[in-house]
Amino acid sequence: xxxxxxxxxxxxxxxxxxxxxxxxxxxxxxxxxxxxxxxxxxxxxxxxxxxxxxxxxxxxxxxxxxxxxxxxxxxxxxxxxxxxxxxxxxxxxxxxxxxxxxxxxxxxxxxxxxxxxxxxxxxxxxxxxxxxxxxxxxxxxxxxxxxxxxxxxxxxxxxxxxxxxxxxxxxxxxxxxxxxxxxxxxxxxxxxxxxxxxxxxxxxxxxxxxxxxxxxxxxxxxxxxxxxxxxxxxxxxxxxxxxxxxxxxxxxxxxxxxxxxxx
Amino acid sequence: xxxxxxxxxxxxxxxxxxxxxxxxxxxxxxxxxxxxxxxxxxxxxxxxxxxxxxxxxxxxxxxxxxxxxxxxxxxxxxxxxxxxxxxxxxxxxxxxxxxxxxxxxxxxxxxxxxxxxxxxxxxxxxxxxxxxxxxxxxxxxxxxxxxxxxxxxxxxxxxxxxxxxxxxxxxxxxxxxxxxxxxxxxxxxxxxxxxxxxxxxxxxxxxxxxxxxxxxxxxxxxxxxxxxxxxxxxxxxxxxxxxxxxxxxxxxxxxxxxxxxxxxxxxxxxxxxxxxxxxxxxxxxxxxxxxxxxxxxxxxxxxxxxxxxxxxxxxxxxxxxxxxxxxxxxxxxxxxxxxxxxxxxxxxxxxxxxxxxxxxxxxxxxxxxxxxxxxxxxxxxxxxxxx
Numbered sequence: 001x002x003x004x005x006x007x008x009x010x011x012x013x014x015x016x017x018x019x020x021x022x023x024x025x026x027x028x029x030x031x032x033x034x035x036x037x038x039x040x041x042x043x044x045x046x047x048x049x050x051x052x053x054x055x056x057x058x059x060x061x062x063x064x065x066x067x068x069x070x071x072x073x074x075x076x077x078x079x080x081x082x083x084x085x086x087x088x089x090x091x092x093x094x095x096x097x098x099x100x101x102x103x104x105x106x107x108x109x110x111x112x113x114x115x116x117x118x119x120x121x122x123x124x125x126x127x128x129x130x131x132x133x134x135x136x137x138x139x140x141x142x143x144x145x146x147x148x149x150x151x152x153x154x155x156x157x158x159x160x161x162x163x164x165x166x167x168x169x170x171x172x173x174x175x176x177x178x179x180x181x182x183x184x185x186x187x188x189x190x191x192x193x194x195x196x197x198x199x200x201x202x203x204x205x206x207x208x209x210x211x212x213x214x215x216x217x218x219x220x221x222x223x224x225x226x227x228x229x230x231x232x233x234x235x236x237x238x239x240x241x242x243x244x245x246x247x248x249x250x251x252x253x254x255x256x257x258x259x260x261x262x263x
Numbered sequence: 264x265x266x267x268x269x270x271x272x273x274x275x276x277x278x279x280x281x282x283x284x285x286x287x288x289x290x291x292x293x294x295x296x297x298x299x300x301x302x303x304x305x306x307x308x309x310x311x312x313x314x315x316x317x318x319x320x321x322x323x324x325x326x327x328x329x330x331x332x333x334x335x336x337x338x339x340x341x342x343x344x345x346x347x348x349x350x351x352x353x354x355x356x357x358x359x360x361x362x363x364x365x366x367x368x369x370x371x372x373x374x375x376x377x378x379x380x381x382x383x384x385x386x387x388x389x390x391x392x393x394x395x396x397x398x399x400x401x402x403x404x405x406x407x408x409x410x411x412x413x414x415x416x417x418x419x420x421x422x423x424x425x426x427x428x429x430x431x432x433x434x435x436x437x438x439x440x441x442x443x444x445x446x447x448x449x450x451x452x453x454x455x456x457x458x459x460x461x462x463x464x465x466x467x468x469x470x471x472x473x474x475x476x477x478x479x480x481x482x483x484x485x486x487x488x489x490x491x492x493x494x495x496x497x498x499x500x501x502x503x504x505x506x507x508x509x510x511x512x513x514x515x516x517x518x519x520x521x522x523x524x525x526x527x528x529x530x531x532x533x534x535x536x537x538x539x540x541x542x543x544x545x546x547x548x549x550x551x552x553x554x555x556x557x558x559x560x561x562x563x564x565x566x567x568x569x570x571x572x573x574x575x576x577x578x579x580x581x582x583x584x585x586x587x588x589x590x591x592x593x594x595x596x597x598x599x600x601x602x603x604x605x606x607x608x609x610x611x612x613x614x615x616x617x618x619x620x621x622x623x624x625x626x627x628x629x630x631x632x633x634x635x636x637x638x639x640x641x642x643x644x645x646x647x648x649x650x
Contacts, residue, residue: 137291137400137546171559174551179407182399182550 003047004039009055011082016063019054022047025115027092029054030079030099032239033135033177034144034161035061037169042245049253050092055082057102059176061169072098072124072180072188076105083113092256096120096241097212098177101186104221107202108194116259118203118252119221121210121238123186125195130216135186136178140170147238149209157242186213195224201262202228203255205248207236229255264599264636267323267357268316268625269513269608272309272343275615276301277333279539287543289332289397302336308618310343312611314350315622319629323355323388325608327459328362330394331401334540341375348382356383359459359478359608360390364409365402369416369437373423373444380449389454390478391417395461396548407552410465412436424453459513462490463558471497471505478511478608481541484581487512488602495603507605507641512598515583515610518627522586528620529585529613530574536614537572588631595636603641 004021019039027050029036029043036054046052056063057075068074079102083091093114095103100122107117133146141158148154161170202225206218215232222230231251236244278296282288313324324347326340337343340358347356356379361372380387393413399406415434419442422432428443448454458470459478470477471494479487491510498505515533519525549559577583584594595607611628612621 136550137544139544139546167560168556171551171556175407175556178405178551182405182407183403185403 003044004052009082009086011078011085014058014064014066014078016058016082017056017061019043020052022050022052024050025090025092026051026053026088027094028079028083028088030093030095030102031057031060032097032099033173033181034157035169035173037061037166038160040242042241042249045245045249046252053086053088055079057099057176059179060173065172065176069176069179072101072105075102075180076109079106080110089113090115092116092118094118094120094252095122097238098123098181098186100124101181101188101191104191104195104198105188107198107200108191111198111200114200116201116203116256117198117225118205118255120205120241120248121207121213122204122217122221123181123213124188125192125217125220125224126184126187126189127216127220130214132185132213133211135212136182146211148243149207149235149237150243153237153239153243157239192220192224195221196226198225198228201255201259203252204228204230205240205251206230206232207238207240207243208232208234209236210238212238264595264604264639265322265508265606266628266633266637267325267355267511267606267608268313268321269325269327269359269610270309270313270612271327271329271335271610272305272337273536273540273612273614274302274333274336275305275617277540277615279535279615282333282539282542287397287547288334288540289329289543290400290547292333294331296333305336306343309612310346310350312618312621312625313347315625316611317351317354319625320633321354321625321629322606323357324351325357325359325388325390327359327390328392328394330362330365330398332397332540341379344379344387345382348379351383351386355386355388357388357457358390359388359457360392362392362394362398363416363420364412365394365398365404366416369419370423370439370442370444372416373420376420376454377424377444377446377448380454381446383449385449385454387450387454388457390457390459391420392459393553396550396553397543399550399553400547405552406550408436409553414469421453421456424448457511462486463554464493467493468497470494472501474498474503474505474509476509476511476606478513478606480513481582484512484598484602487581487598487604491602491604507603510602510604511606511608512602512604513608513610515585515613516591516595516607516628516632517583517585517611517613517624518588518591518631519624520587522590525585525587525590526574526578529583529616532614532616532620533574533577533583533585534572534614537577540614588627591628591632592635595632596639599636599639599641600643605640 059065100119101124104124145154204221218230222228233244240248285292328340329335330338376389429441432439432442457476460466517529578585611625
């Protein structure tokens with residue numbers, strides 16, 4: 001497809017696969033635990049207004065698994081290096097789930113190259129007493145089913161990802177996810193202490209029916225990041241950019257437009 | 264052949280239907296099903312059985328470690344080993360083993376095992392394992408670093424036993440300014456190290472290179488023979504010919520007057536073991552990173568965790584030996600020659616088998632099997648047989 005290109009980029013010796021399409025201000029999308037094997041419709045829609053950059057994280061999909069990859073912090077610093085190397089400025093950083101965790105860790109460290117931050121059903125913090133699904137005890141198919149409110153979306157994702165030729169990649173992604181998130185389970189006990197450092201406009205987008213990170217997590221992130229705006233989308237699970245892509249896209253573009261007006 | 268009485272110490276009063284309904288006896292099977300009054304009785308019943316094994320002439324008794332499961336009530340095997348260190352007077356005492364990567368301080372295993380070696384005046388056998396995948400769910404330990412932590416913990420423990428302290432240990436996962444455990448082990452240079460495994464080729468190679476006794480868990484005898492051959496090959500590559508004493512087969516034996524009676528009596532208890540206590544979803548058995556992608560795919564493809572197995576099948580494939588004294592003697596000798604081991608780690612209690620039947624089984628093994636095979640060594644060419 002001509003709507004995006006796929007390249008390999010080496011950042012300090014680590015080769016990662018990168019999809020890139022569209023033009024406009026840069027928008028860096030950090031994928032979740034299932035990887036970023038393909039250019040999805042919401043990426044294509046964003047490409048109408050943005051220079052959409054979708055890397056595969058070190059350890060995931062077709063990217064290298066470097067020796068230095070131990071914790072989520074390593075990926076946060078990696079993407080700071082990545083932004084420097086590509087010399088990207090005024091970046092709209094968008095992270096979903098595990099990628100949202102990386103985005104938050106990056107933003108507490110350095111927002112110099114960021115214009116805004118969007119967290120979609122993001123991992124990274126812990127809200128005591130909120131029941132969460134165990135992502136490591138169910139089958140691959142059950143896990144995808146649990147991500148969605150609308151099971152038709154689950155059917156589509158299962159058909160796209162649970163294929164014999166993707167078995168090795170799926171296992172690679174599972175191993176990388178376990179390495180980063182097994183214990184403490186999908187959060188960094190210290191992140192919440194430093195989220196006040198985020199000084200760029202922040203949008204929190206959440207599925208009201210997310211069972212992995214229930215909506216309490218959206219409000220917790222909103223409380224912890226100064227001035228953050230939270231949108232909770234009804235009848236929507238863990239992956240709003242797929243399950244409710246129209247709502248997601250209009251909320252994201254409205255947020256970025258309002259930011260520009262304010263500036 | 265040497266005979267060790269290997270106990271899993273199952274919670275044999277477990278509600279088998281509730282396990283079936285839950286999908287597993289591990290991690291998520293609620294401890295509401297544990298009755299402390301019954302559990303306390305079981306601990307004493309099982310410890311009494313271990314003491315009986317000593318009196319009956321078994322060469323050793325074995326404990327192991329599993330967490331949050333009705334399959335075995337030994338999360339801290341050292342407690343039971345401590346209880347047995349003085350009451351088992353003659354036999355060896357083995358923990359097969361402690362799951363090293365689950366510990367944030369493996370130096371404590373160096374201490375615990377050294378204490379047991381002193382208490383038994385050198386009758387202790389030190390087993391090291393990684394724990395099965397379920398343990399990583401139960402204990403919140405990252406499975407991805409399990410192999411690294413295992414290797415490092417092992418190195419730390421062996422150095423703690425063999426190098427005069429204090430010295431500093433600087434590893435990737437463990438770091439100590441002072442390694443200086445008191446007591447030191449009773450045996451020189453340290454207790455024998457045994458490595459139980461489900462048959463990972465990297466573990467077999469690692470054990471063979473270090474001349475550690477390799478113990479094969481719950482497998483058909485043809486598979487056991489293949490893994491033991493792999494061990495002998497790796498030993499030869501390292502430059503030595505291993506003794507059959509370095510190979511231990513973990514099995515289950517049940518003896519009764521006739522084959523038919525033995526099968527009839529063992530059936531419900533063995534089937535409870537393999538189809539209930541051992542059952543778990545593949546995601547529980549193999550969390551991501553516990554093994555490499557190739558072996559994870561192999562296990563997934565074999566669908567080992569979902570199969571329902573009959574006693575006939577277990578007996579026919581030589582996972583267990585159930586039969587008359589004559590049948591058991593013949594099969595053990597045949598399997599010894601096929602696989603080339605000289606140690607039988609035998610579960611005499613299994614699944615829901617009650618105390619009286621366990622004791623009868625132990626006595627029958629001691630009287631009808633041990634005397635006939637005690638001085639027997641593997642015969643013939645195992646290499647040819649295994650091919």
